[in-house]
Amino acid sequence: MSVSEIRPIAIEDELKHSYLDYAMSVIVSRALPDVRDGLKPVHRRVLFAMHELGNDYNKAYKKSARVVGDVIGKYHPHGDSAVYETIVRMAQDFSLRYQLVDGQGNFGSIDGDSAAAMRYTEVRMRKLTHELLADLEKDTVDWEDNYDGSERIPQVMPTRIPNLLVNGAAGIAVGMATNMAPHNMTEVVHACLAYADNPNISIEGLMEHITGPDFPTGGIIYGKSGIVDAYRTGKGRLHIRGKYHFEEDQKSGRTTIVFTEIPYQVNKAKTIERIAELVKEKKLEGISELRDESDKEGMRIAIDLKRGENAEVIVNNLFLNTQLENSFSINMVCLDNGQPKLMNLKDIIAAFIRHRQEVVTRRTMFELRKARERGHILEGLTVALANIDAIIETIKSSANPAEARERLQAGEWAAGGVVALLEKAGSVSVRPDEIEGEDPNRPFGLDGQVYRLSPAQVTAILELRLHRLTGLEQDKLHAEYSEILAQIAELTAILNDFNLLMGVIREELAQVLQQYGDARRTEIVESRIDFSREDLIPEEQVVLTVSQTGYAKTQPLSDYAAQRRGGRGKSATSMKEDDYVQHLIVTSNHATVLCFTDVGKVYRLKVFEVPQASRGAKGRPMVNLLPLDANETITAILPVIDAPKKFTERLADFRSYVKANAAHLQTNAIIAAQYAELEAAFTELADGDDLSDALRVQLKQLGVELSATDLDDEIIAEFASQAEALRKNFYVFMATASGTVKRVELEQFSNVRSNGLRAIELNEEDTLIGVAITDGEQQIMLFSNEGKAIRFAETDVRSMGRAAKGVRGMRVSFGSAQVEDVEDVEVDGDDEDSSDSALISRIVSLVVVPETGEVLCASANGYGKRTPVDDFPTKKRGGKGVIAIKTSERNGELVGAVAIDESKELMLISDGGTLVRTRASEVAQTGRNAQGVRLIRLGENETLVGVEAIEAVEEDEFVEAIEGAESLVAETDAVAETEQVEKDGENSVEE
CATH class of the missing domain: 3.90.199.10 (Topoisomerase II, domain 5)
Incomplete structure (x- = not known):
């Protein structure tokens, strides 16, 4: 190369052009x-x-x-x-x-x-x-x-098959990529047929046939929004979960989670390794054994759980921490006419149908050309048979094949049977569009009564075998010619009629459907199930405590086994010398609690957000959990989990029930998509429909036959109560230390802001002491520290807004100046006014009581008693109340009261952090004037500060042994308490 041939080029220009060439090569020819x-x-x-x-x-x-x-x-x-x-x-x-x-x-x-x-x-x-x-x-x-x-x-x-949709594709080009999901052949072909019938069909119309991707590994797609996005825009994101079911071992009581399908493109071995790592690192607890039992029959990943573990929670953790739930991003980029293009569902189907139109058209033209060529040959063979002797003589007399070819082509032969053949053809043209070597002045074919042979016909005659000269073969030629005529007519019609062309395409698609159509492998659930933290935390009953200085923690209720009344209990928390437990709540760790403060604000808090700590730990300051202002303290805590549960929250319970009681129901048969149908049936119950019939009808539609005994009275009653609950309005009932009460619709607290919400306007020095949820028709009791109580109907307090101050509920000496501003009412004149000690009275407990039942009062020195609710007369609100318990020197002032029955248990906690759990039935039932019996044994300078009633937990009952001197002291106390009860009874009779 000479120097003159060297041409300088700017490097940026060369890079631009070279890279563009490379990019287009990768895009078009590779990816x-x-x-x-x-x-x-x-x-x-x-x-x-x-x-x-x-x-x-x-x-x-x-x-x-x-x-x-x-x-x-x-x-x-x-x-x-x-x-x-x-x-x-x-x-x-x-x-x-x-x-x-x-x-x-x-x-x-x-x-x-x-x-x-x-x-x-x-x-x-x-x-x-x-x-x-x-x-x-x-x-x-x-x-x-x-x-x-x-x-x-x-x-x-x-x-003939829409391969791009049925098998998908994936590839990374330069500056672009594609990732297309596979689909079901049956659905895609039906969509193609629908488009062929109506090219103006909408994407929604196509989606009536194609419900979503269908992956070779099965699985379950959760949510249709990603599918809709992909089909409309070409881009979307799917969430796929593995398919699983539970297997119960009746002997051991253990549950096994079995995965039979996993998401597309997920490595099974690595997934199992990941589960093992989570178990080893203690990030996933409750798994005792992990096995890969896959064989030629199919996939089977078996996960054995420890006894008593919540299988649903572990499954949710598996979905969150492993690829058993995976996402699939759809990006439908492909080449259309050699150009990369992002296409939606209709674009792809339309391109496939256009391709089929072109293929069928070109095939028809090819077959028509071949048919005409064959018809032309048949005409030549017919002429040869009509002039067989002359043709044979011409061939014999020729010096070589070339001369024979020339003489046959130059001759004019008697038409013979060709005339009849052409008459049969009528308007159907059998003549090829172009014939090689034809002279316009001397055309090949029939000319009057003579026929001129074309080169192709001469070649066929020269290749003719002698056995074709028989009469039978002549008949075959005529029959074949008739078939060719029919074929040419059909092919010509297809080319001339677009509807016939589309009919051919439909017919071939139908054949594909018949031969290769199959059932879906991947299920699609309508709504996406997003994980909340509750889904990953096993539900259990916990004790939530908040100290006077604002330290909060939770402990499993199981940490506190039931004791005989009067026991010493266990240390519930480590307290500073000047601190004590102020609030004690027993609830689910999935519950939401409303935290009311001394300034009248309310905050929303999930119980599981409060850290679980040991009995000796102080816990975490509430200011780290809630945005409390300086000097703002929690004065009341209200759990709202059961106020009430919606039916959508009850579906999981119902699913578990059906699984446990309908043995013939295949495990995991009712999928989430069908829960929507169940929910619709449950909603109808709010109008008074019979529950058992509604459930049976809905289950029958799902293919589950239940006998009358399958739905027992307990489950029917439970769901019926839920239906009844939906018809009621619920309220938050509040009480302050000064005796003010207020009722606000619960709905007003449904959206508590992160920085809190105003719940009540409080006067100076007044505090909120209790909050409860009511249904608008319940009985309310207020208890003061001087041992008095008042009972009135909830309806005596009208529903108010959050900014209202409230009305007088009970007249107490504390804060008398503060309650001057609130609404007053005329009260009954038979209030009792007797106490063993002069106290500045204040309200200490708000109790929602049943029509029948009991209330338990607990005093500061650890004594208490059960009293029937009927012993407290119903009065108008605003009175001073009647005696609930003697506040003697032995008892001390009243610190709390709760509604109970003999099936419940009590949680008692002292300012020293000691907590006792005991059966309510072990507390003696006495009259209102009695002093009661010992509930908890307190240490020197230790005071009872809280009492809570809880549902009894089924467990192996045991009593902690009190050895040595403690046993002797307990026996002595028991004798003394018995004597005191007898004396209290005599006092009640005298009263």
Whole structure:
């Protein structure tokens, strides 16, 4: 090269052009599939090579190395490993929804195992693959040269199946990528047929046929929003979960979680390893054993749980921390007319139908051309038979074949039977459009009563065998000519009538549907189930305590076994010398609590957000959990989990019930999509429908037959009470130390802001002492520290707004100045005014009581008693109340009261942090004037500060032994208490 031939170029220009050329090469020739056949170049070349090798589905397998060699040698000059990996993937049943290669040997596994070397494995095309190559030899697609110009390869396959949708595609190009999900053949073909019938069909109309992706590994897609986005815009995101069920071991009482399907493109072995790591690192508890029981029958990952573990919670943790829940991002980028394009569902189906129109049109034209050529040959053979002697003589007298060809073509032969054939043809043209070597002045064919033979006809005559000269063969020629005429007429009609053309396309799609249509593997659940923290935390009853200085913590209720009354209890928390437990709540760790403060604000807090701590720990300051202002303290805590539960929250309970009681119901048969139908049925119950009948009707629609005994009275009563609850309005009832009460609709606290909400306007020095949820028709009792109580109907207090101050509930000496501003009422004049000690009275407890039942009063020195609610007369609000318990020197002042019955248990806690859990039935029932019996044994200078009633927990009852001197003291106290009870009884009679 001379210096004059060197041309300077700016490097940025060269980089721009070279990189653009490279990018387009990658986009068009490597990474993106063609929208028409759904294949990338390497896939297309592999299948074409197998086709050329005759590697058909009904023939013997060939070594993979043979196919790879042909592909890289003739069509694809790249690495053999890349070509072999392509073949392997097309043979894997967990990679392609509809495999294109039938592999024999080790082609890898869902565990990530590699395929055997290509010299060991064998392949052939599957029957379905022939549908991609059908009519390839009929000039249905354009062809191009291979890389060295020695071979011709198709630019696209004349596929009969919408391969891009049914098998999907994935690839990374330059500046763009594609990731298309596989779909179900039946659904896609139905959508194609719907589009063929109505090209103006909407995407929503197509989605009536294609419900969503259908992955080869099955699984469950949660949420349809990602599917809708993908089908409308070409981009979307799916969430896929593995499919599982529970197996119960009746003997051991253990549960096994069994996964039978996992999300698409997830490695099973690595998923199992990840679960094992979580268990080892103690990030996932409750699993005792993990096994891979997969075999030729299918996948089976067995996860044995420890006895008593919540299987649903562990499953939720598995979904959150492993790829058993995975996302799949759809990006439908493909080549359309050689250009990369983001396409929606309708675009892809429309492109496929257009491709089929072109293929069928070109095939029809090809077949028409061949039919006319054959008809033309049949005319020549008929002429030859009519002039057989002369033609034979001409051939015999010719010096060579060339001379014979010239003499036959130059001659004019008697038309004979050709006239009848052409008359039969009528308007159907059998003559080819172009005939080689024809002279316009002397055309081939019939001219009057003579017939001139074309070169093609002469060739056919020269190749004619002698046995074709019989009369029978002449009849066959005439019959074949008739068939050709019918074929030409049909093909011509197809080309001239678009509706007939579309009819052919529909018919072939119907054949594909009949041969290859199958059922869906992937289920689709309508609504996406997002994890909340509750889903990952096992539900249990806990004790929530908040100290006077604002330290909060939770402890499992099981930490406190039931004791005999009067026990010493266990240390519940470590207290400073000047601190004590102020609030004690027993509730679910999934509950939401409303925290009311001394300034009248309310905050919302999830119980599980309060850290669980040991009995000796102080806990965490509330200012770290809630945005409390300086000097703002919690004065009341209200759990709201049961106020009431909605039906959607009861569906899980119902599912567990059906599983446990309907043995013939297949495990996990009722999926989340069907819960929406159940919810609709439950909603109707609010109108008074019979619950058991409604449940049975709904279950029958789901294919579950339940007998009358399957739905027992307990479950019916439970759900019926829920239906009744929905018809009521619920209220938050508040009481302050000064005796002010207020009732606000619970709905007003449904959206408590993160920085709190104003709940009540408080006067100076007044504090909120109690909050309860009511249904608008209940009985309210207020208890003062001087041992008095008042009972009145909730309806005596009108419903107010959050900003209201409230009305007088009970007249007490504390804060008398503060309650002057609130509404007053006329009160009954029979209030009792007797106390063993002069106290500044204040309200200490707000209790919502049943019509019948009992209340338990507890005093500062650890004494208490049960009293029937009927012993407290119902009065108007605003009075001073009647005696509830003697506040003697032995008892001290009243610190709390709760509504109970004999089935409940009591939680008692002291200012020293000691907590006792005891049966309510062990506390003696006495009259209102009695002093009661010992509830808890307190230490020196220790005071009882809180009492809470809880539901009894079923467990092995045990009593902690009090050894040595403690036993003697307890016996002595018991005798003394018995004597005191007898004396109290006498006092009550005198009263």
